[in-house]
Amino acid sequence: MSETAHRYTAELADEIELAWQDRWESSGVFNAPNPQGSLADPDELAKRDGGHLLVLDMFPYPSGAGLHVGHPLGYIATDVYSRYHRMLGKNVLHCLGYDAFGLPAEQYAVQTGQHPRVTTEANIVIMARQLRRLGLGLDQRRSIQTMDPDYYRWTQWIFLQIFNSWYDRDAERADGGRGRARPISELVAEYSSGERALPSDDGRGWEDLSDLERADILDSHRLAYASEAPVNWCPGLGTVLSNEEVTNDGRSERGNFPVFKRNLRQWMMRITDYSDRLADDLDRVQWPEKVKAMQRNWIGRSHGARVAFPVVGTHEGAEPIEVFTTRPDTLFGATFMVLAPEHPLVDILVPEGEWAPGTNPAWTGGKPGPQTAVTAYRRAASRKSDVERQIEGKDKTGVFTGAWATNPATGEQLPIFIADYVLMGYGTGAIMAVPGQDERDWHFADVFDLPKIRTVQPSEGHPEDEAFTGDGPAINSANDSIDLNGKPVAEAKAAMIDWLVERGHGQATVSYKLRDWLFSRQRYWGEPFPIVFDTDGSAHGVPESMLPIELPEVPDYSPRTFDPEDAQSSPEPPLGRVEDWVNVELDLGDGRGVQSYRRETNTMPNWAGSCWYYLRYLDPENRDELVSAANEEYWIGPRDSAVDGAPAGTRDPGGVDLYIGGVEHAVLHLLYARFWHKVLFDLGHVSSEEPFRTYFSQGYIQAAAFRDDRGQPVEATEVEEGVGADGHPSFTWRGKPVTREFGKIGKSLKNMVSPDEMYAAYGADTLRLYEMGLGPLDQSKPWDTRAIVGSQRFLQRLWRNVVDEETGEVRVAEAPMDEPTARVLHRTIDAVRRDYDELGFNTAIARLIELNNALTKLDAVPREAAEQLVLMVAPLAPHIAEELWSRLGHAESLTHEDFPVADPALLVEDSVTCVIQIKGKVRDRIEVAADISEDDLREQALALPKVLEATAGGVRTVIVRAPKLVNVVPL
C-alpha cells in the first residue's frame, strides 16, 4: 500500500496488537497475587511493594447487539489508570466478569427462540473477544459469571444470611452507633430465655407457641421476608418490579410498560432498617455530590413530629388521627385535616345520613351525604393513574368526610377531608393542613373556602395571597401552657415538640421515603431462592450444604406475559410449571426429619448477582467462603485515613479504590449493593463498611443521528454534509434534507459505530487514545469518526521517532539529551503524572503530543527521551508502547517498569517570559531570569520604552509578581 514498508499503519497496528495480546495472556502479567488462597503468590506479592489498588468497572451485561464505541469508554479509563498504577509498583487488581442473569437476557433468548444460557454464553464470547481486542490488562482468572452455579451458590448463601437475620435497633456497633443485623438464632434465644418479651402479651412463653406462631414472629423480624402487600405488577413484562424500577409516571424502567398496584405475596428485603446508615455513610465515601444527593433524595429522610388529633364525637373504634409533620411549630395554624383516600380510618369516621345543616356546598362533592361523597371520591381517585394525577398537577380535589378533629394546641374543631394530594405511602397517610405555611394546603384552602392563619411572620414584601414557607418569628402561636411567639422556626419546633411530649399529644420522629425492596421476580432466568415452604406455608431456608439450588431445565422458559394494560392478570412464575422440581422431600436438618416441601418458584432480580460481584473478584476460586477474611481485608479493608473531603474524625469505611460507571445506576445498583454490604459487615463476613470507597461517574459518548421529515431516523453513515445558506452545516440523506441530533449510540437511532470497525481502520491503541483524548471523563461528548485520524497521526509520529519507516531499524541517538529537551521531558513527566492521578487523560495526551512534537523537531531523538516517552504513553496505548520498548532492546514487558520520575531541578526554569501590563493590559514581554528580584524586575519594566511612554504623566502603582508579571498603573 505504501512505499514505506515500516510505517505505523492499521495493518501494522493489528499485527502488533494481536501479538502483544497473546503474549500478555500467556504470561499472565496482569494477574494480581492474593495474600491467601489459590491465587496467592508470595514472591510476586513481595515484588509489588507500592501498595495495592482495586479498580472496578460496572458489571457488564452481555448484550446481544455487541459493543458500540460508547461502551469501552469506562473500561479504557480503568485500564489506563490500572496500568499507570502498576508502573508505580502497586499490586493492581483489575478484572471483568459478566452479569449474565436477568430480564434482558431472557427476552433476547425468547426473541431468538434459544435457551437463555445458550444466547448468553454466545454473547459473552462476542463481548470477550471485542474487549480482548481493546487490549485491556485484566486478571482473567477472576472473570466470573453470575449464571455459573459456583457463583450463584454464594448469591443464595448471602440471601440465606439475610433471611436468617434481623435488625436489632438497640445493638451496639463497633463504631459506637446503635443498630445492626444479628443472626435470627440470637433472637430465638432471647425469646426462649425470656430476655426479650414476646410481641403478644398473653402470658405464654416461646415454648408454648405453635410452629406457625413462632414462624410468624420470626418472619416479622427477618431482613428478607415474604409478605402480602401492594406491589408493582407489570403485565407487559409478566413480573413484579421494585419501586426503583418504576418511573415516576408509573411505567417500567425497562420496556416502558404500564405498572399496576396489586396485592401479591412477594419477597421483600428490609432495606428500610438501614435508612439512616445508608444516608449517613454517604459522608464517608468519595462520590460525586450529585450521586450522593440522588441517594439521599431517594432515602428521603425528614425530621419532624407525630401529632395525635382526637376525633370529635363518638365514632366506634376511632383512634386519634396521627399525622406526620416536619413543621410542628405551625400547629397553631392547622385549620383542617386531610387523609389519604385509602386511609383505614376513613371507613370509621364517615357518618351516615345527610350532610349536617350548614355544611359548605363546596365540601360535599355535589353528593347528598358524606358516605356517598366519600365513596364517589375514593372510586374516582383509585381509577386515576399516576399519569392522570400528574397532568392534573396542582389542582386540588377532595371531599369533606363529615367528621371533625380537635387541634390539640388551640382546641378548635377542624374539618377532616380526604384528598389525593395526601399519599398513603408516606408518613402516616394523614396531615394537619397549615395553609399559612404550606403552598399545597393554601391551594386546598382556596378551593374549599377554609380559614388561613399565619403562624410565621412573612418576610417583608412577601405576597399577601401566598403561603410563607421561609424562616421568621412565630406569631399567633400561644395558649395557656405554651407561647411560641417571637421564636424562629427551629426554636419553635423544639419548644412545640417538648410541649407535645409533655402533654402526650406526640413525639419527635423521623420519616423516610425509602420503602422495603421487592426482591422476587416471576422469571426463569435468575437465581432460584434457597427457600422451601412446608405444608403449613411457612418458609424455610435450606441448609448451606444443599447449595447451590440449581436452576432446573424447563420445557418452556418463556414467561407468561399479558396484555400490558391488563391490570387484573396475575404473575405465573415459569418455575411453577416444573412440578417435580417444585415438590421435594427434604431433611432440612432442623430436627423435623424428612418432610414434604414446595420450592419457592420466584427467582431473584438481576440486582442480586451484581450486588456483591466485586467481593467474589477478590477470591473467585474459594470453595469454602464467599471471600476469605485475609483477601477481603487486603483489598478493601478500611484504610488508615478517611477519603478527601470527609468530615473531621470520619473513619474510613474501606471499599473499592476506584469504581467507574454510568450514573444510571445511582440509586438502584449502588444502593442495593451498599445495603447487602452493610448486612455482611454486621454479620462479620467483611471488614469494610462500604463497597465502593471512591466512585466516579463517567459521561457518555453520543453520536450524531439524523431524522427525515417524518421524524424517522435514517442511517447515519449515509448522510452527506454540506453547507447551508446560513453558513451552518446542512445534512442530506439520499438527496433529501435531514436534521441532526446527538444521542445514544445504537440501533434505534441508526447511528451504530462498532469498535470492530475502528480496530480494522486504525487499531485499538488509536481508538483508546481517541476516546481518552475527547475530553474530561465525567462529561458526555460527541463521537466523530473523522477526528480519529488525529490520534493515529500522533502514534505514527511517535513510531517514526523511534523506528525508521524505510528500514524498520531503531533510529534513536545514543548521545545524551541536550538541556532544553531534558527540560521539556521532565516538565511533561511532572504534568502527566498529575494528570494520570486525577483521571485527566485528555490533558495527559495533550502533554505527550507536545513532547513528541518537540522530539520530532530534533535531528535525532535521544534514546532516554524516547524511552521515557514510551513508558508514559504505555498506559494509554499499551501495544505500540510494548512494541517500541521491545525494539529499544528490552526483553521484558513494560507492565511493571517504573513510571518516569521528574527531576525537580529540571522543572525550574532559568529564564521566563515576563508579561508587562499597563493598567492590566498586556503591552510588552521581556525575558528575565527566573530568580530575578522584585526590585530588579520593577526597574527593568519601568525602563521599557512602552512603559516610559505610558507613564509620562507619572506612576500611580506598580504591581510586581516576579518573575512572571509586572502591572504598571499610570496616574
Next chain:
RNA sequence: GCGCGAGUGGCGGAACAGGUAGACGCGCUGGACUUAGGAUCCAGUGCCUUCGGGUGUGCGGGUUCGAGUCCCGCCUCGCGCACCA
C-alpha cells in the same frame, strides 16, 4: 415548581492558587513532495482592522492594579426530584 451542573473559536476541548485566554486535536487556508493525494511533511488559523491597534470566555452590573476564574441579578441548555406533609 425545587435542587444541582454547565455556557470559552467552525467543532471536541485547555487554562494549577484571580496574573500572557484559546494548550492539544479535528476542520479549514496556503505551501512542499508527488502521475495523483482523501498519504506524509511545513506554515498559518478567535473576531475586526486604516496594520498603530481595537475587541473577545451566554447577558447586565460589581469587587480588584488585573476577572473565563470571585460577588449580585438575569437568560439559555442539561441532569435529578416532583403534591414526600
